[in-house]
Amino acid sequence: MEHVYDVIRKPIVTEKSVALMEKNKYTFVVDKRATKTEIKHAVEKIFNVKVLDVATMNMKGKLRTMGKTQGYRPDWKKAIVTLAEGSRIEILEGM
Amino acid sequence: MNSLIENKEGGRVTLKVTIPAEEFNRYFNEAIKKIAREHNFPGFRKGHAPKPIVIAHLGETYILTEAASLAISKTYTDVVKENNVKPFGDPEYDIVQVESDKDFIYTIKLEVLPEIKLPEYKGLKAVKKVHQVTDNDIDNVLQNMQKRNAQLIAIEDRDVVEKDDYILFDFKGFIDDEPFEGGASENYTLKIGSNSFIPGFEDQLIGKKIGEEEKVQVTFPADYHQETLAGKEAVFKVNIKEIKKEELPAIDDELAKDVSEFETLSELKEKIKTDLEETASNNANQELENELLDRIVSAADFEVPPTMVELQLNHMLQDFKSQVEYQGISWESYSEHSGKTEDALKEDFRPNALKVVRNYFVLNEIAAVEKILVTDADLDQRYAELAANYQIAKETLRDYYEKNNRVEDLIYDLTTQKTLRFLADNATVEEEKIASDSKD
Numbered sequence: 001m002e003h004v005y006d007v008i009r010k011p012i013v014t015e016k017s018v019a020l021m022e023k024n025k026y027t028f029v030v031d032k033r034a035t036k037t038e039i040k041h042a043v044e045k046i047f048n049v050k051v052l053d054v055a056t057m058n059m060k061g062k063l064r065t066m067g068k069t070q071g072y073r074p075d076w077k078k079a080i081v082t083l084a085e086g087s088r089i090e091i092l093e094g095m
Numbered sequence: 096m097n098s099l100i101e102n103k104e105g106g107r108v109t110l111k112v113t114i115p116a117e118e119f120n121r122y123f124n125e126a127i128k129k130i131a132r133e134h135n136f137p138g139f140r141k142g143h144a145p146k147p148i149v150i151a152h153l154g155e156t157y158i159l160t161e162a163a164s165l166a167i168s169k170t171y172t173d174v175v176k177e178n179n180v181k182p183f184g185d186p187e188y189d190i191v192q193v194e195s196d197k198d199f200i201y202t203i204k205l206e207v208l209p210e211i212k213l214p215e216y217k218g219l220k221a222v223k224k225v226h227q228v229t230d231n232d233i234d235n236v237l238q239n240m241q242k243r244n245a246q247l248i249a250i251e252d253r254d255v256v257e258k259d260d261y262i263l264f265d266f267k268g269f270i271d272d273e274p275f276e277g278g279a280s281e282n283y284t285l286k287i288g289s290n291s292f293i294p295g296f297e298d299q300l301i302g303k304k305i306g307e308e309e310k311v312q313v314t315f316p317a318d319y320h321q322e323t324l325a326g327k328e329a330v331f332k333v334n335i336k337e338i339k340k341e342e343l344p345a346i347d348d349e350l351a352k353d354v355s356e357f358e359t360l361s362e363l364k365e366k367i368k369t370d371l372e373e374t375a376s377n378n379a380n381q382e383l384e385n386e387l388l389d390r391i392v393s394a395a396d397f398e399v400p401p402t403m404v405e406l407q408l409n410h411m412l413q414d415f416k417s418q419v420e421y422q423g424i425s426w427e428s429y430s431e432h433s434g435k436t437e438d439a440l441k442e443d444f445r446p447n448a449l450k451v452v453r454n455y456f457v458l459n460e461i462a463a464v465e466k467i468l469v470t471d472a473d474l475d476q477r478y479a480e481l482a483a484n485y486q487i488a489k490e491t492l493r494d495y496y497e498k499n500n501r502v503e504d505l506i507y508d509l510t511t512q513k514t515l516r517f518l519a520d521n522a523t524v525e526e527e528k529i530a531s532d533s534k535d
Contacts, residue, residue, distance in 0.1 A: 012138075
């Protein structure tokens with residue numbers, strides 16, 4: 001992938017993800033096709049931090065109905081990035 | 096928290112309160128918790144959003160405002176207690192400084208109940224003027240009774256109408272030979288000289304004869320209330336059927352029996368006398384109490400909270416308005432005709448309102464100092480009196496007062512009454528009898 005912002009779509013800010021920040025783990029929505037290595041490089045480049053580990057998971061899109069018709073939201077990929085000790089992404093902590 | 100009185104004048108006090116940064120931080124956190132509970136933050140259950148999220152979403156100013164009002168409401172009571180003021184009405188707040196991690200400073204503007212310095216209110220010298228009931232007064236009452244029992248007796252030996260006669264007659268009015276609405280009646284009883292008909296009508300009837308078709312020609316006054324008739328000329332055909340005279344009954348035992356439960360005139364007279372004497376003595380007492388209160392209030396030195404006067408003014412204005420409207424005049428048209436705006440009326444009422452409020456404070460203070468309390472027995476007695484007045488059961492009345500939260504009013508009335516009584520009892524009173532000013 002050519003650009004880091006094509007890899008990392010947006011951060012996930014929920015109760016669960018905020019709780020993980022304490023363990024230096026930050027959660028993102030990433031491109032479906034992105035690999036762990038690509039994610040690692042992207043996060044290191046965007047936030048200027050050192051990444052220890054990347055865990056990824058494929059998420060199924062949710063079933064949505066619109067009147068009689070129903071369909072699925074697009075599937076997506078979630079990445080939980082563990083940073084090296086001493087690295088932080090401050091702006092995410094207040095989103 | 097520490098607070099100090101900045102300014103004190105005219106019944107108003109300004110307090111300056113400083114809450115140290117550390118203490119204010121607690122209010123800040125509390126505010127965040129409160130806001131988190133009240134708002135939805137996507138991704139978080141209600142009340143579980145962390146502090147930075149809340150701040151990022153709503154902005155610091157919003158939370159500071161919330162924290163400030165929280166801090167004010169929590170500290171208000173203590174501030175008032177610490178400075179030993181008696182607040183009245185709604186306080187006004189002004190925030191001087193509110194920033195995170197800095198001292199929170201605000202001012203409160205309060206109206207305070209005045210410190211009342213009572214003048215000497217016991218042992219005042221006063222003259223009680225009691226109206227002396229005379230035979231003349233009793234006769235007046237009897238004459239009124241006599242008039243109320245007057246009867247109309249037909250006159251047989253005269254067929255020409257004279258002034259002060261009562262006549263029974265039919266009439267039919269025409270304007271330009273056309274009968275008009277409301278212009279006719281049959282068997283109408285009219286007193287000649289009572290001016291109940293349009294001017295000229297009654298005068299023209301004098302000298303007319305019974306049983307003959309007579310005509311009366313009149314012009315409706317220009318300001319007649321029925322606009323279609325005003326200023327028009329009309330001819331009335333009248334037919335007088337009977338001439339009557341008012342006959343007053345003799346003042347004797349017979350009349351006494353008719354108008355009262357008494358058998359004889361002398362008993363009735365006795366009763367009238369005691370009634371009149373009671374009224375006279377009540378009036379005298381009231382006058383005495385008012386005079387004493389006036390003297391005490393004008394000697395008392397204190398400042399009245401302006402809001403309270405304003406409240407009383409509004410109250411009086413409302414009363415006045417409903418009085419006007421009770422007479423079937425809309426407030427707008429009254430105000431237009433009299434040329435008085437609400438504000439002008441308020442100015443008219445102001446001296447009175449001031450007096451009412453001052454009286455209230457003085458009476459309250461005396462009642463407090465002298466520990467004049469309304470007992471259950473007092474209340475019960477008042478209920479009984481009122482119930483007798485309205486002719487309903489005492490329990491019904493009590494229920495009504497309790498359900499409508501009117502008991503407080505009643506207690507206030509009774510306290511006032513008792514306090515006034517107390518003043519009169521503790522005054523050196525000289526009684527002076529004054530002769531009746533003869534009324535006819």
